[in-house]
Amino acid sequence: MRKTYTTLSEQEIVRIYEMRRDIEVFFKCTKSFLRLQKNSNPKEGVLMVPYIGQIQAFPYTFAPHNWVLCDGRLLQVNENLALFSLLGTTFGGDGRTTFGLPNLTGAEPDANMRYYIALDGSYPQRS
Incomplete structure (x- = not known):
């Protein structure tokens, strides 16, 4: 050295x-x-990072990245396991391959707004 x-x-x-x-x-x-x-x-x-399953109104004519329009559509369970674990079949689907999103069409506070649900983000912790 x-x-x-x-x-x-x-x-x-x-x-x-x-x-x-x-x-x-x-x-x-x-x-x-x-x-x-x-x-x-x-x-x-x-x-801010949203919670998975968080529903929020946006004044857009498009869904922001990792958000989906709350229009009652069916999603694939195997592609959205975290969201399925929170929603289950509350809004439809067979619970094996598909599950439904809430249909909030017409419930917007303004005609220029739409409700979207977060597909990705933080998983909400139960108290």
Whole structure:
């Protein structure tokens, strides 16, 4: 093992340690922020992650990504296991291969809004 001896002034040592501390604080803050924001797109800012099965009205003529219009349609159980585990056959389907979504067509608070249900997100915990 080779030893290296350098002579640094006390001020230089303090400056280096302060820089190191600033860098460590920066990375800890960044790591914490990224852990909180891992499901969001940095270009869009902070996004809330919906619960699977959450129903929300949107003023869109299209379903947002991972949301489906609440129009009573049948979905495949094997493609939506988490949502099926929450809804079961409450809104239709045979419970083996299909299950139904709620039909909220006509229940919107405004003619320009539609109700959508989240297919993906956080699984709601029971109390």
